[in-house]
Amino acid sequence: MKTKKVAIFESGGANFSSVFHALTRLGCAPVVTKSIGDLQKSDAIILPGVGSAGLAMEQLMQLQAIDFLKKQQRPVLGICLGQQLLCRSSEEDDTACLGIFPLQVRKLIGPRIIPHMGWNNLVKVEEGEPLLKGVDTLDNFYFIHSYAVEIASPFSIGIADYFGTFSAVIRRDNYYGVQFHPEKSGISGLKILKNFLEIKV
Amino acid sequence: MLKLRIIPCLDVKDGKVVKGVKFRDQVIVGDILDLAQKYSEEGADELVFYDITASSDQRTVDRSWIARVASVIQIPFCVAGGIRTIEDAESVFSAGADKISINSPALENPDLIDRLSSRFGRQSIVVSIDSYFNGQDYLVYQYTGDPSKMRSSLRRTEDWALEAEKRGAGEIVLNCMNQDGMRQGYDVKQLATLASRLGIPLVASGGAGSVEDFVDLFKETLVTGALAASVFHRGVLSLPGLKKVLFSRGIGVRL
Numbered sequence: 280m281k282t283k284k285v286a287i288f289e290s291g292g293a294n295f296s297s298v299f300h301a302l303t304r305l306g307c308a309p310v311v312t313k314s315i316g317d318l319q320k321s322d323a324i325i326l327p328g329v330g331s332a333g334l335a336m337e338q339l340m341q342l343q344a345i346d347f348l349k350k351q352q353r354p355v356l357g358i359c360l361g362q363q364l365l366c367r368s369s370e371e372d373d374t375a376c377l378g379i380f381p382l383q384v385r386k387l388i389g390p391r392i393i394p395h396m397g398w399n400n401l402v403k404v405e406e407g408e409p410l411l412k413g414v415d416t417l418d419n420f421y422f423i424h425s426y427a428v429e430i431a432s433p434f435s436i437g438i439a440d441y442f443g444t445f446s447a448v449i450r451r452d453n454y455y456g457v458q459f460h461p462e463k464s465g466i467s468g469l470k471i472l473k474n475f476l477e478i479k480v
Numbered sequence: 481m482l483k484l485r486i487i488p489c490l491d492v493k494d495g496k497v498v499k500g501v502k503f504r505d506q507v508i509v510g511d512i513l514d515l516a517q518k519y520s521e522e523g524a525d526e527l528v529f530y531d532i533t534a535s536s537d538q539r540t541v542d543r544s545w546i547a548r549v550a551s552v553i554q555i556p557f558c559v560a561g562g563i564r565t566i567e568d569a570e571s572v573f574s575a576g577a578d579k580i581s582i583n584s585p586a587l588e589n590p591d592l593i594d595r596l597s598s599r600f601g602r603q604s605i606v607v608s609i610d611s612y613f614n615g616q617d618y619l620v621y622q623y624t625g626d627p628s629k630m631r632s633s634l635r636r637t638e639d640w641a642l643e644a645e646k647r648g649a650g651e652i653v654l655n656c657m658n659q660d661g662m663r664q665g666y667d668v669k670q671l672a673t674l675a676s677r678l679g680i681p682l683v684a685s686g687g688a689g690s691v692e693d694f695v696d697l698f699k700e701t702l703v704t705g706a707l708a709a710s711v712f713h714r715g716v717l718s719l720p721g722l723k724k725v726l727f728s729r730g731i732g733v734r735l
Contacts, residue, residue, distance in 0.1 A: 296551075300550060301554065392678075394602065395482070397483055425602060441482060464554070466554075
């Protein structure tokens with residue numbers, strides 16, 4: 280596992296260092312990159328994201344990454360905005376996204392406090408999913424978002440509830456997305472990242 | 481269920497964690513990295529790093545410290561101090577911050593909130609407000625990191641909090657100056673009123689001294705987090721001990 284080359288794709292967001300540090304703690308030597316060449320040399324890709332959907336998609340376009348990301352055989356993990364970018368479209372800036380998941384990203388609406396910010400647990404965890412090995416409804420993860428991915432079978436493998444349920448973890452073949460920040464979620468988050476590193480395609 | 485957050489705050493001056501009383505008479509209480517790592521491991525739900533003299537010294541928070549702190553913690557990290565422009569924010573995020581908190585620069589130029597929010601997403605923009613009760617009204621103070629430059633902005637606290645929300649803040653931290661460093665309890669009345677009017681999370685700051693202060697705060701207000709400094713730095717309360725008691729009293733914290 281230690282030799283697994285993970286590329287953190289520097290796109291659309293600003294905070295890549297926390298993902299970098301978390302992977303380093305797991306004994307990995309990740310690269311943070313904007314280059315498609317580096318992504319091609321990697322064994323797995325992480326698409327992090329802090330920022331807004333419109334700007335992030337624009338940046339993926341400028342980096343000519345869209346077709347490349349759509350045709351992956353490698354494990355791909357989208358985090359937070361990165362997960363939303365893997366979906367069909369987002370209500371944020373009315374953005375067409377990568378469309379790997381036929382899912383819509385919707386704005387969280389009041390009367391609840393928005394953003395959904397803080398530590399929350401999953402209310403449903405699909406069994407037998409490699410990304411969720413050892414994870415149950417008692418684990419807490421750090422969420423910070425104003426938009427969320429709708430729920431649809433068979434893609435939604437982890438569901439969270441904040442005055443209404445949404446997809447906290449999604450999967451389609453080798454593509455994974457998590458709405459929370461595993462790199463900021465203490466020991467529970469490290470379980471997810473470790474599981475991701477162990478996924479074989 | 482969304483958990484209520486306990487947030488230690490590192491007030492930093494000249495490379496050391498300091499703490500004063502009512503924003504004055506700061507003394508050194510510890511080392512930045514030691515405290516950051518300790519709190520992260522002990523179950524802090526978030527860490528705030530606040531370069532307290534950045535705004536009053538006309539500079540931006542020290543980036544090298546942000547990177548070093550980010551590398552030793554596994555929890556959300558909010559950074560504050562003299563962030564005035566999109567470029568400042570960008571470099572603070574890329575050094576390892578998850579959220580940035582702005583205070584005096586937002587008072588100088590409220591439009592900064594709108595611009596930061598549309599560039600980075602509202603969830604990563606915190607507006608921190610130093611609120612002082614003058615006997616009649618709650619007023620917003622600025623340049624509070626330096627007692628000689630501290631002054632009233634003449635804005636009412638609630639007006640400013642609501643304006644910040646409207647402009648795109650994702651969270652408000654309310655520092656109740658009269659209670660700061662006193663360890664005699666949060667300003668529950670002010671916090672309850674403001675929390676009931678905001679549609680974004682409100683974090684309480686200033687006054688924590690005992691477990692009961694946290695219990696009162698969470699039972700009597702809708703705040704989603706409690707920030708505290710001296711009680712943790714001085715070892716009056718331990719994070720794991722505090723959280724265990726809160727949980728046993730029916731308060732939904734992360735254990």
